[in-house]
Amino acid sequence: MSAPASALPLEERRALPAIVSWRALTIFVTASAVLGPLALIVYQSFLTAPFFDARKTAGLGAYAFVFADGDFWKALLNSVLIASGMTLIAVPLGSLLAFVMERTDLPAKRWFEPLILVPSFVSPMVLSFGFVVAAGPVGFYTVWAQDLFGVAPWGIYSLTAMTIIAGLTHVPNVYVYASAALKSLGSDVEEAARSAGASPFRVAISVSLPLIMPSMLFAAVLVFFLGFELFGLPLVLGDPEGILVLSTYLYKLTNKLGTPSYHLMAAVAVCIVAITFPLVLLQRKLLQGARKYATIKGKAGRMKELPLGKWTWVALLLLVAYLFVTVIVPVSGITLRAFVTNWGFGVNLMEAFTLDSFRFVMQEPTHTRAIWNTILIGTVGGAITVACYTAIGFATHRRNDGWSRFVDYLVLVPRAIPGLLAGLAFLWVFLFFPPLTPLRTTIFSMWIAYTVVWLAYGMRLISSSLMQVAPELEEAARSVGASRGTISRKITLPLIRPGLIGSWLLVFMIFEREYSTGVYLLAPGTEVIGAQLVSLWQGGAIDIVAALSLINIVLVGVGLAIALRLGVKLRD
Amino acid sequence: MAELSVENLHLTYGDNPILKGVSMELNRGEVVSLLGPSGSGKTTLLRAVAGLEAPHRGTIKIGERAIFDGEKGLDVPAEARNLGLVFQSYALWPHKTVADNVAFGLKLRKVSSADVATRVKKALEELSLGHLAERFPHQLSGGQQQRVAIARALVYNPPVILMDEPLSNLDAKLREEARAWLRSLIVNMQLSALVVTHDQSESMAMSDRILLLNNGVIEQQGTPQEMYNSPQTLFTADFMGSNNRLAGKVSDVEGGNALLTGEGWKLWGRAKPSAKQGADGTGMVRVERVRLAEGPGDNRVQPELTTSMFLGDKWEHVFHLGKTLMRAHGPTMLQRGTHWVEIPRQDLWVF
Numbered sequence: 040m041s042a043p044a045s046a047l048p049l050e051e052r053r054a055l056p057a058i059v060s061w062r063a064l065t066i067f068v069t070a071s072a073v074l075g076p077l078a079l080i081v082y083q084s085f086l087t088a089p090f091f092d093a094r095k096t097a098g099l100g101a102y103a104f105v106f107a108d109g110d111f112w113k114a115l116l117n118s119v120l121i122a123s124g125m126t127l128i129a130v131p132l133g134s135l136l137a138f139v140m141e142r143t144d145l146p147a148k149r150w151f152e153p154l155i156l157v158p159s160f161v162s163p164m165v166l167s168f169g170f171v172v173a174a175g176p177v178g179f180y181t182v183w184a185q186d187l188f189g190v191a192p193w194g195i196y197s198l199t200a201m202t203i204i205a206g207l208t209h210v211p212n213v214y215v216y217a218s219a220a221l222k223s224l225g226s227d228v229e230e231a232a233r234s235a236g237a238s239p240f241r242v243a244i245s246v247s248l249p250l251i252m253p254s255m256l257f258a259a260v261l262v263f264f265l266g267f268e269l270f271g272l273p274l275v276l277g278d279p280e281g282i283l284v285l286s287t288y289l290y291k292l293t294n295k296l297g298t299p300s301y302h303l304m305a306a307v308a309v310c311i312v313a314i315t316f317p318l319v320l321l322q323r324k325l326l327q328g329a330r331k332y333a334t335i336k337g338k339a340g341r342m343k344e345l346p347l348g349k350w351t352w353v354a355l356l357l358l359v360a361y362l363f364v365t366v367i368v369p370v371s372g373i374t375l376r377a378f379v380t381n382w383g384f385g386v387n388l389m390e391a392f393t394l395d396s397f398r399f400v401m402q403e404p405t406h407t408r409a410i411w412n413t414i415l416i417g418t419v420g421g422a423i424t425v426a427c428y429t430a431i432g433f434a435t436h437r438r439n440d441g442w443s444r445f446v447d448y449l450v451l452v453p454r455a456i457p458g459l460l461a462g463l464a465f466l467w468v469f470l471f472f473p474p475l476t477p478l479r480t481t482i483f484s485m486w487i488a489y490t491v492v493w494l495a496y497g498m499r500l501i502s503s504s505l506m507q508v509a510p511e512l513e514e515a516a517r518s519v520g521a522s523r524g525t526i527s528r529k530i531t532l533p534l535i536r537p538g539l540i541g542s543w544l545l546v547f548m549i550f551e552r553e554y555s556t557g558v559y560l561l562a563p564g565t566e567v568i569g570a571q572l573v574s575l576w577q578g579g580a581i582d583i584v585a586a587l588s589l590i591n592i593v594l595v596g597v598g599l600a601i602a603l604r605l606g607v608k609l610r611d
Numbered sequence: 612m613a614e615l616s617v618e619n620l621h622l623t624y625g626d627n628p629i630l631k632g633v634s635m636e637l638n639r640g641e642v643v644s645l646l647g648p649s650g651s652g653k654t655t656l657l658r659a660v661a662g663l664e665a666p667h668r669g670t671i672k673i674g675e676r677a678i679f680d681g682e683k684g685l686d687v688p689a690e691a692r693n694l695g696l697v698f699q700s701y702a703l704w705p706h707k708t709v710a711d712n713v714a715f716g717l718k719l720r721k722v723s724s725a726d727v728a729t730r731v732k733k734a735l736e737e738l739s740l741g742h743l744a745e746r747f748p749h750q751l752s753g754g755q756q757q758r759v760a761i762a763r764a765l766v767y768n769p770p771v772i773l774m775d776e777p778l779s780n781l782d783a784k785l786r787e788e789a790r791a792w793l794r795s796l797i798v799n800m801q802l803s804a805l806v807v808t809h810d811q812s813e814s815m816a817m818s819d820r821i822l823l824l825n826n827g828v829i830e831q832q833g834t835p836q837e838m839y840n841s842p843q844t845l846f847t848a849d850f851m852g853s854n855n856r857l858a859g860k861v862s863d864v865e866g867g868n869a870l871l872t873g874e875g876w877k878l879w880g881r882a883k884p885s886a887k888q889g890a891d892g893t894g895m896v897r898v899e900r901v902r903l904a905e906g907p908g909d910n911r912v913q914p915e916l917t918t919s920m921f922l923g924d925k926w927e928h929v930f931h932l933g934k935t936l937m938r939a940h941g942p943t944m945l946q947r948g949t950h951w952v953e954i955p956r957q958d959l960w961v962f
Binding site: 225227228230231232233234235236237238241245246249250252343346348 | 661662663688689690691692693694695696698700702703704705706715716719720763764767
């Protein structure tokens with residue numbers, strides 16, 4: 040027997056404080072970027088004039104003005120009605136689609152799923168505009184229906200229509216949560232019900248859907264809360280009839296007084312956050328509940344599809360009808376509109392064909408800059424954003440201290456601030472802090488606002504990647520003597536690289552889609568398509584809006600195609 | 612009378628054949644085990660009977676009623692087969708109480724609610740679960756969950772009850788109690804049960820007949836005694852019990868006996884049909900039949916002791932005979948070095 044070899048000495052550890060301060064720096068920067076703008080809004084709301092105005096004093100005047108305004112209460116009521124209505128539409132439809140897609144043997148499922156998710160990747164501004172040109176009073180489908188049947192029994196400029204369209208376009212939000220929950224449900228509980236004598240329909244009603252109730256409830260709160268964030272849809276569809284919701288009320292405040300009414304806007308913003316923030320906290324609580332519930336399910340693993348049999352056609356019909364109304368109608372509307380000079384009764388599509396809109400877009404520097412900036416912010420900006428999110432992810436990864444919990448809550452805060460408000464807040468930050476003011480007219484101002492607005496979404500992507508790394512892999516590195524920093528760089532980071540590339544693509548798509556965050560930050564030099572569309576729509580330049588919308592759809596489509604090609608999961 | 616009969620069943624996953632022509636019968640009041648290593652197709656066979664897998668050839672009948680016929684394109688859906696199925700994971704519905712779990716099958720059969728209540732109560736009491744009726748599955752222990760799963764499958768009196776590894780989720784000690792309990796429950800209630808298991812001792816303890824599956828076909832079937840004491844193939848011999856395996860050459864065959872020759876040893880054993888003179892052969896002997904001997908003698912070898920393990924009621928000695936590993940049981944510890952070991956002629960099978 041040979042004597043055991045003596046242990047090799049471990050390399051001297053690097054000084055610990057260096058690592059700690061990296062983490063502290065990350066947390067500090069994140070906290071400032073998230074809480075700074077929010078604090079500024081709250082501060083502004085308690086002033087009687089804009090913060091740069093010398094005559095400002097502290098007071099509740101802004102709130103008094105807003106609460107005395109009848110339009111504010113009307114807008115609030117409309118927001119509540121739309122949010123409730125769209126929840127009632129999106130939750131049952133989304134859950135049903137999820138059940139059909141996840142648990143049954145519906146044919147061609149693989150092709151349907153990306154299509155179902157399309158409404159969550161296309162800008163709501165673009166979709167709403169699509170509904171106007173496709174199904175508005177002189178929309179393509181309206182005109183065709185009148186030619187064919189003599190009537191087109193629909194109108195899109197009403198609270199009901201807005202609610203229905205909002206409900207349909209938010210089906211993907213329910214779908215992703217319901218199908219994730221159904222996916223993790225073992226098929227044995229369904230098979231047990233079938234063996235006991237239950238038909239496929241009975242299985243869904245008695246077993247599968249009750250078991251995912253927590254996730255459906257979570258999705259319901261999410262959709263309800265997104266109802267208060269709606270901006271593009273009520274702006275496009277509510278404006279003609281003067282129907283205001285909270286966000287459009289805020290947007291129109293400037294017109295009301297004719298002077299910069301920052302204090303009033305801030306007061307409305309605080310009211311909106313006062314509604315959304317409790318909903319975000321409720322959501323978090325529900326999500327934890329849903330996870331607990333998920334631990335007492337059947338054995339996942341082997342999945343067996345439920346044969347639909349004669350229900351196949353019913354399911355297909357439902358799916359195709361949904362896709363037709365929600366995806367095909369608006370997208371085809373925009374595509375057609377972008378290639379015609381004008382449209383109305385008696386116009387021949389062939390004769391009206393033109394490429395002038397695109398020619399005009401390409402000749403106009405603000406538009407070309409908008410396209411270029413949009414691509415830049417999605418690709419380069421998206422990559423830097425994912426790097427930032429990853430740094431924040433590492434700051435909390437496998438640490439269970441107070442700072443981690445702080446960051447957990449911190450990343451939730453932007454979730455409660457609608458993009459429109461976040462953009463406004465960042466505008467104020469750039470005006471408020473003179474050292475930052477030169478950055479105001481660069482694309483950086485857009486990028487930082489986008490990054491903060493999508494922080495919660497991005498962190499979910501990053502942490503789901505991080506969670507997939509088995510703790511043993513990191514513990515093994517630790518046991519052979521690697522420090523925390525080395526583990527992060529040499530073990531965890533290489534392991535999550537595919538997840539990061541996927542996150543980059545998803546961030547690219549949402550950055551292409553984003554529009555409301557840029558509304559207030561739009562300036563020469565910071566043009567992006569999304570915000571440009573809002574401004575052009577206000578000016579009534581329909582041809583240009585159609586052309587830019589189509590370009591926007593194509594950009595998102597390219598991202599989607601690459602993501603599908605690389606097999607990126609479009610949802611967690 | 613056959614309560615369940617399966618004939619020439621074929622089933623394929625993609626290009627991968629799982630069942631390659633399985634036939635079997637289950638008689639009334641009988642417990643039959645489907646035994647086999649993982650991947651042998653035993654669970655697939657059970658699930659095909661339940662209607663949860665789709666075979667492409669063969670027939671399945673419950674009593675006189677055909678529930679699957681590949682040629683006629685008949686495939687009765689799982690919910691219309693009226694069988695009781697107990698899952699390995701129990702698959703209790705977490706959102707229903709114990710009573711509701713058990714009642715569900717009755718409600719689907721349009722039993723009046725008063726009847727449902729009495730039947731559920733009776734079923735739960737038979738399985739000593741009466742006091743747990745209002746609990747939810749996650750409030751029960753593993754053993755209790757298993758009994759609920761059984762009650763749920765029995766309550767509507769299916770002609771056949773199918774069990775997929777019913778004991779594998781219990782811990783070792785509970786498992787031994789549960790198998791005695793399950794056996795007496797099935798016998799007392801005169802159920803016809805088909806039980807999947809991968810544990811040969813469990814299958815011997817619980818069943819009237821064993822079907823040993825290997826690679827999608829039935830390797831051998833018979834009573835536990837037949838399976839253990841007269842295996843027809845090397846696979847059966849090896850799968851049942853704990854064995855020593857000796858590789859050598861069949862140097863002589865006479866009168867039902869065969870002489871197996873290895874490196875430095877010669878042993879006589881009973882010739883199995885596959886043993887051919889001059890060919891390679893495999894000797895198989897149950898560990899408990901190997902005897903420690905004092906000195907040389909008939910069918911004895913002298914291997915070297917590698918290690919000894921104390922098992923509580925006995926010692927297990929591990930020897931090396933050349934490169935061949937050999938195990939034997941004994942009452943005491945042994946010294947290092949070589950020892951004489953006897954392998955009785957009638958206990959050595961030569962394949």
